[in-house]
Amino acid sequence: MTEGILLFSPEGSPFCFKSRQGKVRLHWFCQALTLVAATTGAAFILASKNVSERPHLVSWHSLLGLATLSATLFQLVTGVCLLFPKWLPKWLPVSPQRLKLYHATCGLLAYLLATATVMAAMFSDWFSASVRGAAWWAFLLLPLFPAAVVMNQITNAYLPRKKISS
8 A cells, every 4th residue: 555655756666667657557556456455354354253253343443444445445436537537427527636636635544544443453452462562662653654654745745835925
């Protein structure tokens, strides 16, 4: 998910040699792969919960995961509309610039929700029993660094610049 977003970073990417269209296609592929992996994981978790007859969606981790999948699906819809603007219904007058803003905003929301989901998983009984002390704190804080980089890139690219008047 991170590389799918950072493909467009002005600071550089391993795929800096690609054209804009090549980066868009690679972005699409990375994000589609992320969605497939997340949906597959959620399906396995739901199947495991059904087999063990345990309740669904009772932890913060699971609720945040559901919110992440929902935001990712909305982001996917806005991305498909950007790729295929002729598919937009005529009754929905949205400019491409506004659609890009919606896509970036949903992407940022999905990424931050994914970060919160990963951080919530650190509070599980299994993880707390497996990792203790300073390592637990390191694992808890580690997802915040790429989230800060992604948030900085998206806000710098899409937030309007304020002119300084003297």
